[in-house]
Amino acid sequence: MSARSNDSRFRIQPFLEKWGVIVAFALLFAVSTWKQGFDFLNPENLRTLLNSNAPVGILAVGMTLVIVSSGIDLSVGSMVVLSAALGTTAMNSLIGNEWSEGSAVALGALVTLGAGLFAGAINGSLVVFGRIAPFIATLGGLAAFRSMALAIADAGEIRSQSSTLFGVLGRGGIPLAYESAPAVDATGEAAAPVFHGLLNGAGKPLTLPYSVIVFFAVAIVAQWFLSRARFGRQLVAVGANETAARYAGIPIAWVRFRVYAIMGLLAGVAGLVQSSRMNSVSTAQLGLGSELDAIAAVVIGGTSLRGGFGRVWGTVVGVLILGMITNILTISGVSPYWQGAVKGAVIVLAVLVQRGSRD
Amino acid sequence: MVAPSSAISDANSTARRDGALLSAASVTVDYPGVRALDGVSIDFRAGEIHAIVGENGAGKSTLMKVLSGSVRPTAGQLRLAGSAVAFTRPSDAIRAGIAMVHQELNLVPTLDVAENVMLGREPTRMLGVAIDRPRQRARARELLAMLGADLTDDHALARRAGDLSVAEAQFVEIAKCLASDARVLIFDEPTAVLGEREASRLLALLKRMRDEGRAVIFISHHLDEVVAIADRVSVLRDGKLVQSFARDAAGAIAGEDALAHAMVGRELGSIYPAKGEAMPQASGAASNAIELVGFGARGRSSGISLAVKPGEIVGFAGLVGSGRTETAEAIVGLRRREGVVRVDGREVAFANPRAAMRAGVAYVSEDRKGRGLHVTLSSVANMTLPSLDAYTHFGGARVDSRAERAVAERWIGSFAIRCARPDLPISSLSGGNQQKFALARWLETKPKVLVIDEPTRGVDVGAKGEIYRIIAELARAGLACIVISSELPELIGLAHRVVVMRGGTVAGELSREKLARHDSDERIVRLASGLSEEKESHA
Numbered sequence: 001m002s003a004r005s006n007d008s009r010f011r012i013q014p015f016l017e018k019w020g021v022i023v024a025f026a027l028l029f030a031v032s033t034w035k036q037g038f039d040f041l042n043p044e045n046l047r048t049l050l051n052s053n054a055p056v057g058i059l060a061v062g063m064t065l066v067i068v069s070s071g072i073d074l075s076v077g078s079m080v081v082l083s084a085a086l087g088t089t090a091m092n093s094l095i096g097n098e099w100s101e102g103s104a105v106a107l108g109a110l111v112t113l114g115a116g117l118f119a120g121a122i123n124g125s126l127v128v129f130g131r132i133a134p135f136i137a138t139l140g141g142l143a144a145f146r147s148m149a150l151a152i153a154d155a156g157e158i159r160s161q162s163s164t165l166f167g168v169l170g171r172g173g174i175p176l177a178y179e180s181a182p183a184v185d186a187t188g189e190a191a192a193p194v195f196h197g198l199l200n201g202a203g204k205p206l207t208l209p210y211s212v213i214v215f216f217a218v219a220i221v222a223q224w225f226l227s228r229a230r231f232g233r234q235l236v237a238v239g240a241n242e243t244a245a246r247y248a249g250i251p252i253a254w255v256r257f258r259v260y261a262i263m264g265l266l267a268g269v270a271g272l273v274q275s276s277r278m279n280s281v282s283t284a285q286l287g288l289g290s291e292l293d294a295i296a297a298v299v300i301g302g303t304s305l306r307g308g309f310g311r312v313w314g315t316v317v318g319v320l321i322l323g324m325i326t327n328i329l330t331i332s333g334v335s336p337y338w339q340g341a342v343k344g345a346v347i348v349l350a351v352l353v354q355r356g357s358r359d
Numbered sequence: 360m361v362a363p364s365s366a367i368s369d370a371n372s373t374a375r376r377d378g379a380l381l382s383a384a385s386v387t388v389d390y391p392g393v394r395a396l397d398g399v400s401i402d403f404r405a406g407e408i409h410a411i412v413g414e415n416g417a418g419k420s421t422l423m424k425v426l427s428g429s430v431r432p433t434a435g436q437l438r439l440a441g442s443a444v445a446f447t448r449p450s451d452a453i454r455a456g457i458a459m460v461h462q463e464l465n466l467v468p469t470l471d472v473a474e475n476v477m478l479g480r481e482p483t484r485m486l487g488v489a490i491d492r493p494r495q496r497a498r499a500r501e502l503l504a505m506l507g508a509d510l511t512d513d514h515a516l517a518r519r520a521g522d523l524s525v526a527e528a529q530f531v532e533i534a535k536c537l538a539s540d541a542r543v544l545i546f547d548e549p550t551a552v553l554g555e556r557e558a559s560r561l562l563a564l565l566k567r568m569r570d571e572g573r574a575v576i577f578i579s580h581h582l583d584e585v586v587a588i589a590d591r592v593s594v595l596r597d598g599k600l601v602q603s604f605a606r607d608a609a610g611a612i613a614g615e616d617a618l619a620h621a622m623v624g625r626e627l628g629s630i631y632p633a634k635g636e637a638m639p640q641a642s643g644a645a646s647n648a649i650e651l652v653g654f655g656a657r658g659r660s661s662g663i664s665l666a667v668k669p670g671e672i673v674g675f676a677g678l679v680g681s682g683r684t685e686t687a688e689a690i691v692g693l694r695r696r697e698g699v700v701r702v703d704g705r706e707v708a709f710a711n712p713r714a715a716m717r718a719g720v721a722y723v724s725e726d727r728k729g730r731g732l733h734v735t736l737s738s739v740a741n742m743t744l745p746s747l748d749a750y751t752h753f754g755g756a757r758v759d760s761r762a763e764r765a766v767a768e769r770w771i772g773s774f775a776i777r778c779a780r781p782d783l784p785i786s787s788l789s790g791g792n793q794q795k796f797a798l799a800r801w802l803e804t805k806p807k808v809l810v811i812d813e814p815t816r817g818v819d820v821g822a823k824g825e826i827y828r829i830i831a832e833l834a835r836a837g838l839a840c841i842v843i844s845s846e847l848p849e850l851i852g853l854a855h856r857v858v859v860m861r862g863g864t865v866a867g868e869l870s871r872e873k874l875a876r877h878d879s880d881e882r883i884v885r886l887a888s889g890l891s892e893e894k895e896s897h898a
Contacts, residue, residue: 230747230755237744240735246693247722247730248744248800249713308735 020353021302021317028324036331043176044200047209053323054215055080055270055277056290057316060297061215061222062266064315067298068226069259070239070307071127071134075141076267076294078149079119080287084271085149087112088158088281095161105165112275113268119145120264124257134260142291149283158281169214170277173207211273216316218266223312235259240308296343297322300350321346379438380405380574381426381457381543386435388421388598395421397598398435403543408565408575410589412582413622414791414819418598419578423545426576427459428452458541460532460549468521472510473499475520476534502534506564524680526557533564544568545576550584551816554678554845556888562588580819582615594621619820631824631852632831646704648839649690649720649808654698656682656689660863661697667808667839672830674854675843676883682863683843684725687810691715691722702808716745719807723797725816725843727790731797734786738778739767741785742796746803770799774829791822798829809833812843827853847880859886 016023032040039045059076066073091108095101119141126137152158160166177197198206226232234255237245246252270290275281299305300321301314325346329339382402388395396418403409413419424430426437428446437444439455446452449459466475474481476499484491500511508530510516520528529549536544546565550558566588569575579585585592592612593603602621604613647666655661660682667673675683689696692709700707702718709715712722724731732741743750743763750762767781774795778788785793794814801809814830815823830853834840844850850857857869857879867886869879 225756228757228760230751230758233740233744233747233758236736237733237740240733241729243730244733245744247712247724248733249711249716249804250744251711251713308733 016353017302020350021300021314021321024300024350025317025321025324028321028328032324032328035328039331040327043198043206047206047212049320049323049327050212050215051209053319054209054211055273056293056297056322057215057319058218058266058270058273059290059294060301060315060319061219061312062263063291063294063298064301064303064310064312065222065226065235065259066134066263067295067303067305068239068307068310069235069256070242071256071259072138072295073123073141073260073263074135074138074291075119075123075145076263076270077287077290078142078145079116079264079267080271080274080290081149081281081283082119082145082271083112083115083268084275084281084286085152085158085283086115087268087272088160088275089152091166092158092161101162101165105162108162108166109169109272112272113265116268116271117261117265120261120267121257123264124260127260128253128257146283149281149286153281153283155284156282158283160275160279162279167276167279169210170273170275170279171209173209173212175205175207177205179205211277214269214273218269219312219316226310226312231255231258236308236310238307239310293322296347299347302350302354318350379403380440382438383422383425383432384436384438386422386425386432386437388418388425388430389433395598396425396432399595399598399600400435401593401600401603403574403576405542405574406569406572407590408569408577408588410577410579410585410592411595412579412585412592412618413595414789414821417595417622417819419595420547421598422595423459423547423576423578426452426543427457427545453539453541456540456542457545458536458539458543459545459547460529460536461547466520466523466528466531469519471517471519472503472523472531473516475531476502476538478535480538498538499534502537503530505537506530506534507560507567508534526553526561526679529553529561541573543574543576545578547578548580548817549577550579550581554680554887555847555884556678558584580817582618582820585618586612586615592618594618596622622820632828647701648703649841650699650701650704651690652699652701654686654689654696654700655863656685657695657697659685659694660689660860662864663698663860665858665865667841669807669837669839670834671856672834672840672842672854674850674857675841675860676845676847676850676857677860677866677887679845681860681887683860684812685863686860687722687812687841687843690810691720693722712745716801716804716806719805721745721801721804721806721809723801723809723811723814725812727793727797727817732785732793735784737783738781738785738788738796739763742767742770742781742800742803745800749803766803770796770803774799775825789819789822790817791819791826794818794822794826795829798826802833806838808839808841810841810843813845814842815844815846815849823849847883850883851879857883859883861887 059080063073063076087108090111091104094104094107123138123141126132126140127134130137175197177195177199180194180196195203195205200206226235234245234250237248237250238252238255242252271287274286278286297318298310298315300318301311301316303310303314322343325343326339329342330336334342379402383399385398385400386396387398399418399422401422411419411422421430425432428449428451431445431447437446439457444455446455467478470478473496477495482491482494482498483489496513496516499516504511508527510518510527510530520531523531533544549561553561562584565575565577569590577585577589589612591603591605594601604618606612646668648669650666652664653661654663663686665673675687677683685694688694690700690709692711692715696708700709702720707718709718709720715722728734733744743766747758748755750759750766751757752759764781770776771778771781776788776792776795778792780787785796788796798811798814811830814826818826827849830840830842842850842854851874854874855871857874859866859868869882873879873882
């Protein structure tokens with residue numbers, strides 16, 4: 001039947017719509033390798049790429065869910081800084097009160113996550129019960145949450161009082177090399193350790209950072225929820241057509257509220273990773289503009305800004321694409337001032353390539 | 360039956376002799392995996408109403424999309440006033456004088472009536488910088504007056520399109536077409552969303568357009584309308600032009616039966632199931648499945664008292680705007696309500712459709728595309744959305760896709776739904792098959808009371824009969840059904856009694872005996888339109 005042959009003919013548009021993000025990733029990977037050779041493929045460089053993008057990646061995963069529900073959250077960067085500021089302050093005061101470092105760090109972490117969740121719940125309440133458009137409600141959060149963080153520290157830095165433990169999440173990781181047995185030589189003096197596995201430039205074991213593990217774990221769980229769980233189905237239904245979802249008996253308010261609360265919780269996770277990594281919270285800088293990076297990664301990943309369709313794996317690739325662009329531009333000596341222009345062009349290009357039958 | 364190619368060229372030359380304004384010559388359209396139109400040759404003349412009929416999926420909509428420029432044919436060509444034309448986008452067709460009045464109206468809800476009518480061709484002043492509002496208004500008024508619409512005073516012209524009734528919006532839409540000086544007007548099921556009175560007014564308007572020398576193309580599922588006003592009727596089936604009927608010298612055109620026969624390719628028995636069997640058993644003994652006392656949708660309807668027993672089908676008749684849909688929506692918690700609802704004798708107050716569903720009350724919306732279904736989601740996802748909890752494990756953390764698929768397949772089987780790929784968006788199905796899913800998804804919630812609003816809107820004749828049969832069988836199995844419909848034959852053929860609404864309240868009721876009389880449709884129309892003040896017994 002001629003209709004069949006028509007069907008099987010290869011078409012570039014639908015292909016790019018679906019796999020464009022992978023093609024772009026492969027192209028960038030190839031260009032990076034060509035430009036930098038082994039320096040790029042070097043495990044240490046790849047580790048840095050993943051590690052430095054993990055916090056924004058965690059935000060982007062949450063943003064994917066929000067955007068699938070046809071919402072938006074502009075306040076993520078401010079939630080990051082507020083939750084980190086509250087958590088670090090709480091931890092410091094506990095350490096000051098002679099708490100053990102372990103319990104102070106644990107409680108500080110809980111405060112960080114709880115503050116994120118609470119801020120997200122405020123966004124959710126404004127959207128659901130206050131019937132405020134998500135753009136406006138979270139625009140308010142963008143200003144208010146950052147301002148609270150600034151007020152806590154007089155716009156300055158909150159330095160962690162924890163000596164080591166607090167930094168584990170942000171800087172630690174699982175070593176990718178093991179040490180071979182005798183650390184003692186014939187004369188009984190300590191010998192230089194011998195490692196087997198992936199090493200960094202200093203000859204020390206390379207680690208798989210905990211923050212990267214958290215990023216991927218969050219992404220996998222979110223992708224599962226989006227494609228396999230009831231909550232994901234409800235998100236898609238609400239995002240695709242809220243009226244039809246209401247008529248189908250979906251608890252719209254509860255679905256919407258939850259997605260903003262989850263976004264807040266993930267902002268708390270990102271805040272914890274960031275403050276742990278820096279061992280401090282710069283209330284004026286932390287998370288500044290990360291809502292844009294998160295939204296950009298979601299869009300590049302092929303999630304529809306109109307809602308009703310989304311994929312977390314695409315967002316993860318989108319995060320890596322943005323990271324590689326920054327990486328390659330920096331290596332090539334392009335001024336940081338120009339990097340925003342390139343990123344902007346990539347975002348627009350991604351939307352151009354991916355718009356198709358879904359429009 | 361495709362005409363051989365020689366016949367096509369003959370037809371073309373004939374068409375030119377007769378002054379065909381717009382003609383399609385062996386137009387074929389292939390969609391992925393399906394041939395939607397197969398060598399269709401047809402022409403449309405000025406001063407003629409040409410009706411296109413066919414079951415859903417027969418290719419009517421595709422043909423209209425070709426004519427109006429939104430689909431490019433895979434093969435074949437269009438000729439306008441004798442010369443070949445190729446439209447690449449709808450604006451090409453509009454510029455060529457072909458305007459389409461869509462089933463879904465395309466007005467800008469935030470603009471007023473005059474602005475909508477003149478949208479895209481606003482009269483300007485100051486070198487085209489400013490819109491000449493007085494002239495815009497005058498021109499819009501002129502066009503609306505030409506249509507015999509009521510929207511001609513200043514107050515009406517300043518109303519926002521979003522506040523118009525469907526019938527009014529349709530007038531505005533048609534006025535918009537006239538503003539573009541359309542020579543060919545295409546109407547895609549224009550009466551589907553209208554009550555009887557608005558419909559007859561619209562049909563009169565079509566005749567007027569014809570008498571002014573325009574070519575009018577008219578798609579309808581209502582064969583009675585087609586027989587009443589069309590000068591020619593062409594029947595499509597499976598993408599092919601099966602037969603064309605012309606009005607004979609005596610002014611008669613093929614009967615509805617002949618048309619229906621050509622459409623389905625088989626004889627249709629009565630499409631209504633035998634009613635005697637569907638009567639509630641032991642009607643005296645059974646308690647009420649649902650009971651309304653002084654009920655209403657706040658601001659839209661009030662004072663409705665009604666009881667429906669298990670196994671009973673109660674029809675809701677009334678003009679568009681009489682409050683039928685609003686009342687139904689208030690029952691399931693989609694609108695603010697007043698009065699009392701009792702389900703199984705217990706008083707209930709549903710906050711939302713979910714609560715109603717849990718108590719066994721399901722509402723199937725009249726607006727399949729906007730409210731009833733998620734057109735972008737798959738048939739399976741649509742099917743299981745209301746009853747999703749039944750397929751989840753671990754507190755909702757996993758949806759059992761195999762169980763979902765099995766449920767969809769089961770309903771595909773029992774409702775004879777034509778759906779080869781339930782994983783594709785449900786918008787790929789015909790209206791009738793979508794409607795069966797819309798019904799099945801609610802039956803899967805095991806309701807005791809089913810409120811179904813316009814069960815056969817936009818559904819072809821064959822599927823209509825099947826849906827009637829399904830409803831009758833459900834009732835026989837003990838389901839209490841409330842059927843809201845603007846099609847009188849449907850209510851008379853299906854319901855055990857019919858409640859007629861007017862202006863937000865019950866105007867009267869026809870018992871089974873009264874429905875059986877030959878003048879039942881007239882009685883309903885009189886009650887619905889306020890011509891008759893007789894209050895039938897309803898209590």
